[in-house]
Amino acid sequence: NETALFCIGCGAQLQTTDPAKAGYLPAASLAKAEDGEELYCQRCFRLRHYNEVADVQLTDDDFLRLLNTIGESNALIVNVVDIFDFNGSVIPGLHRFVGDNPVVLVGNKADVLPRDLNHNKLTNWLTQAAHAQGLRPVKTILTSAKRGDAVDDLLETIEDLRAGRDVYVVGVTNTGKSTLINRIIKELTGVEDLITTSRFPGTTLDRIQIPLDDGHFLIDTPGIIHRHQMAHYLGAKDLRLVTPTKTIKPKVYQLEAGQTIFLAGLARFDFIRGRRSGFTIYADNQLLLHRTKLANADAFYEKHRGDLLTPPRPEDLADFPKLARFEFTPKEKSDLVFAGLGWIVVPAGVTVAGYAPEGVDVLLRRALI
Ligand code: GDP
Structure with a gap:
């Protein structure tokens, strides 16, 4: 028979169940509190003591x-x-x-x-x-x-x-x-x-x-x-692997039509039609890039996602969405953008396809460089 307690910092009702929601306080801190003691939620506590802002999730x-x-x-x-x-x-x-x-x-x-x-x-x-x-x-x-x-x-x-x-x-x-x-x-x-x-x-x-x-x-x-962020399909560890944290060093691939590049197991780029060309990839420096033949790419992905092509990790495969395919033939030099992961510079007039987990955007924009 408990009475509701409120954070004296922000007024949110205190709760000990969901750290991501407003008013969270670790159960241990609540247990330690004296009767009638004024309580802060964890967020306000951190803010007061460390000048640190923690995010709260909203419905x-x-x-x-x-x-x-x-x-x-x-x-x-x-x-x-x-x-x-x-x-x-x-x-x-x-x-x-x-x-x-x-x-x-x-x-x-x-x-x-x-x-x-x-x-x-x-x-x-x-x-x-x-x-x-x-x-x-x-x-x-x-x-x-x-x-x-x-x-x-x-x-x-x-x-x-x-x-x-x-x-x-x-x-x-x-x-x-x-x-x-x-x-x-x-x-x-x-x-x-x-x-x-x-x-x-x-x-x-x-x-x-x-x-x-x-x-x-x-x-x-x-x-x-x-919900359409790559971030929501990856664990925190993997997220660190794929979201660029240091200045990106672009990598150039000379490709023939009929070649595919996998960006780990998270995204895929097919060069479908056009002359042999250079494609510059902007993504995290640590992200695995793997070139293979387009003809075998589907089978290669089935076989190697979660091992050679990782992230995703083997234990995350069950929940990892299928890759969705988007085809483009840009009229001018363009960036094929994999939302949250990076982009590939595509010359004018060639036909390419980009793949990303369903729900994550693949789009074309005028080349930034
Ligand atoms: P919030 O959820 O929007 O409040 O974002 P956070 O401040 O928690 O940051 C999310 C992630 O982006 C963390 O991993 C940060 O380290 C990282 N981050 C934030 N600002 C920058 C920045 O200016 N550059 C880079 N490279 N990473 C950043």
């Missing part, structure tokens, strides 16, 4: 409520996306919710891009990709939350554009939003006690509010899960 309903609240307030919206997985970072319908509020698009993880990549081109591409989703950012900025690149630019832009309003930072999980927020907290405050958390009105969610100097706040919102 779709909570997320809709959150978006509605943002739409009803007069604020600047900062939308963080992963430049390596734009489609996996899109918040469906965000443009409908932001109303008249301006949006700054932040393309994070710029550090993984090779140096010969033109940042203007990438910025333009990101902006256009946002337009295709109906979102019209007033500004697009490339950052590296990990290295700290352009975080000061971002803060200047925010200061310029917010014009005395609150700032909401929104993004799906895995885009690096927490890392970025932690950077911002350091730059803006440097003092942990300045950070306050408070309950998000109308929901059981907490939010993190970083005070700005005019009584307004920069508000971190919990990340929403995007």
